Structure formats: structure tokens, C-alpha cells
Amino acid sequence: MTATFDPIVFKQTTRAQWEEAAEAWHRWGPTIEDWLGDATGAMLQAAGIGKDDRVLDVAAGAGGQTLAAARLAGPGGKVLATDISPAILRYAARAATDAGIETVDTLEADGENLSELPEGGYDAAISRVGLIYFPDQQAALAGIRRALRPGGKFSAVVYSTPERNGFFAIPVGIIRRRAELPPPLPGQPGPFSLGAPGVAEQAFAAAGFREITVTAVPSPVRLSSAADCVRFERDSFGALHQMLSRLDDNAKAAAWQEITEQLTQFEDPDGFSGPCEMLVVTGTN
Template sequence: MSDLAGVRARNATFWARAAPGWIRHADRQDEYGRPLGAVALDRLRPRPGERILDVGCGCGGTSAELAGAVGPAGTVVGLDLDASMVEAAAARFPGDRHPGLRFTAADIETAEAVQGAPFDAAYSRMALMLAADPVAACSAIRRALRPGGRLAATVFRDGAATPWMHAVLLGAAPHLGPLPPMPVGDEPGPFAFADPGRVTRVLTGAGFDAVGVEPYDVVLRAPGDPGAVAEWLIEIGPAGAAYREAAPERRAAARAGVIKLLARFREPPEPTGPPEPTGPAAGYRLPAGIWLVTAVAPAGTA
């Protein structure tokens, strides 16, 4: 990317506009989105008393889960690019109820140091592929770890492994006017780390040892009203800002478009007749293909 400063500025602008949707749906994202990071949490094996950095913490749900694992003797620092999401995280998980948990707003790519370093481990759920310069971001994470400190993160694989994401955009876009251009190639975006070879090159280029990239297939289960699910997925995606700025009738049309394209992910299928009063509640089963990324900071790392 030739204009790195420009890409970083666009990233910051995008997330500032996207943040209201993430804040509004923070509880839903914590619950339904947990499978996207569960394998990394399991592999990280946070222990009581450890110090852990959560990169791309969003509205703080992952940080709070990590804080529960390290206990009151441990420390978790949740870091995110967007200040409004960090403020929301601090409000959702205040220090008087979550000792040892702190949040900070910073760009991990350009931060000279991370408050609270050195850490025993670093965790990231679906954030590393969003960096304008992922080598710089991962280098900063490595520098924030103690020698031998471990990293466990998740990122999306290719778009074909997460088909509902395209369905949401295709269903909403015709009703919302111009949207930000979709990232291509190595540009920061959900599928920027689709190539496992690139993931390995980024981590080794950042100075990590013992880099591992493993495929996992997970499922997000979203129960409830189709309109609520459609709105959640629109608002946390690239169409979120345009959706919130649209007139009510356009928002309703966008939800209807998404509901139509998500029908194949609904289980059990919509009934053709009156619903059975004792039948199972319908919900969505959203498959996602992810990479589990693991690495270790080498001995002697400052």
C-alpha cells in the first residue's frame, strides 16, 4: 500500500462511523459472536495472576472474559482504535466490579509502548486483518510481550467460508445508497488474511517464533426475530453507517433484503402454515471459517 498514512486515516474514519452500531449491539455481539474467538481463548489458556493484552477489544466483552480467567490478581488491558468503543467498554465493565481490567484507546500500529506492558500473553478476536500495516501492528504486540510471551488470535479465512457476510451486504446495499468501497487484496478488511502464507509472513516479519495457522469452522447461532438479527448484522458491517443515516423506509427495505438472503441460514426453516405452539424457536445458524493464529515472542525480546 503506497499511502499508509491515508489508509490509517480511512481506517480511523470507518471505525468512528461504525462504532455506534457496535456499541448498540454490544451485548448481542458478545453472546452471538463468542465462537469467533473461543478457540483462541482455549489455546491461550489464561492463568490466574497473568497480565494479558486484548488487541481490538471493541466494547470490552472479550476483555471481561479474559479478566474473569486471570482473576483479581491478574491484569487485562483492552486496547482499541476507536475511543467511543473504549468508553463504552469502560462503562459496561467498570473497574469497581472488574478489578484489574483497564481499557485504552490507541492505534497499536503506531503506539511506541502499550500501557501495562510487559504482558504474559496477547489475545485478539477478528482484529489483526483490519490493520493498515499488520507487520507494524504485530511487531508492537510482540514488543509488548515478555520474552516467551504467547499470542493467540483469530481472523477470517476466505469469504466463501463465511457466506452470510456477503449476503448481508448484498441484501442491504441496494436500499442504502453509496457505500464505502470493499477492500481488495491485502487492503485491511475481513478477508485480508485469507492466505495462510501471508499470515505466517506477517507474524514472522514481526519477530514472532513458533507461528501456527490452523483452520477452524465455527457456527454463530443467533436466535430471535429475523428483523433484529438482520439489523445487528447490518449495523456491525460496512453498511452500518449508511443504514443509520437512511430514512426509516429505506432501513426497513434493507432489513427485508437481508432477511430474504439469510433465509437459507434459518433453522428450522420458516413455517409454511401456522407455527406449532410447542415447536422449537427459529434462529440463524451462521457458519464462519477462521484461522487460529498462534505465536511466541522469542527469548531476549525487549
């Protein structure tokens, strides 16, 4: 019998995985910022963040984009970083302190339930590679829109299609086959849940956003080797660990070995360049 998707269990598992992966996500921070730097810049620009703005960062993780938003908003602004994982938020708070930024606050919160935030309390909202993993994306979008002032913008970075994201899609495909996992159904959370043409626009429109734009940003993952990319994904990508959870240790090792072998196709004399394309999706309240 095919197992049914349980959003409550999914979120519990997601929280546990990010509690475990928080240190690694922080440790790989320079690689992440190099990889997502262009998409992050496009997101912040699309959100229209300016001096003295109040910014909401949903599924903020270790806070690389949070600090970038805080710098744009300046000392008169304020950024609230929310995430389901308190462990990863501690790294975001520490990063702000280490950077001498005093305008960042953190809040442990489910991105699908932002009801404790003030209605219309934010000038802009952002989410970097977070919205795709919400089981109820409409609930998340509705909560974000409620928190925005009229005319405020929400901008999110999401993956495009598997075909344009070989560095991630190949591991996902290998693990899915080895773990005998069915393909995700439409509407289920996952890395490529908003990547197909028109899907993100439709989701934003259904939540009441207007003036919706989608911009593709090439975001290759550059490392010294395929093995380094596998170390990065193995350390930091909670979604892959969720998919691997039903395999024993030997089967997991075999999956990672196959992934490494397949990703070597993206090596050249200059190192590893894993194909990746992000979409910056933006809507106005």
C-alpha cells in the first residue's frame, strides 16, 4: 500500500533534520553565499528593501540573507528572522552579533503559522530556499501577505526544474530509486515544487499577490571536486537525509557512492561546477 503524505510528521522530521544540520549549514556558509549570492542579491532588490525598512525573513536558516537585508535597511531598520529550527536561528543570531549588526531579531516559528506577527507590520518579506519545503504553501503565503503593509513586496528564491539543477536532481533521483520512494504528487513539498513554468506565479496569485514577476538566476555550485559537493550535500541538505532515512547504513553508503560517481560528469580541469538555476519570485501585497 502506498504511504500517504503526513504534513505533521513531515514538519516534525524537517525540524529534527535542521536541528542536526544547523552546525554544518553554518560551517558551509561561505560556500552557500558564493552559490546563492547572485540569487540573494536579486531577491533583495526585487523585495525593494531600503533604508529604515522592517523586513521579515521566513525560513531564515543560518541567516546569510538576513544580514544582507539588515545592511540594506541600515541602523534604522529591523529584520526578523524566523525558522522552525531554534538551533539554526542561534547561528543566525551569533552571525549578526559577530558582524556588529544590532537590528536582527530571531523567532522560532512555523512559516505556515505567522499569526503572532503584527498585521501589516513589515515593509518587505523574503525567503531563501524555504517556501518550497512548506507542506501548505498557501498558508505560508497568506501569512506572509498578512504581515506585509499594503504595497509591500515578498520575494522568494526557489529552485527551477530538475533538468536545470543537476547537482541536486541527480542525488534526489538516485536516492528516490534506491529507497523505492514514489515521485512527489503535485502540491507536495520538495526542492522542485515551485519550479515548473507557471507554478510559482499561480501560487502567488492564489494567495492574493499582484504584480508577480519570476526571474531565472544561474547559480552554479562551484567546488574543487564532485566529492566536495557530495560532502556539502551530505553535511547540509536535510531533504536528502529525510529521503535516505528508510535505508540502512550500507545502503546509504552505496547511494552516496553512486551520487559521487554521477556528479563527476560536472568536473573539469578547473574543478567542479554543478548545474543550478534559481528562480526569484516576487509579488506585491
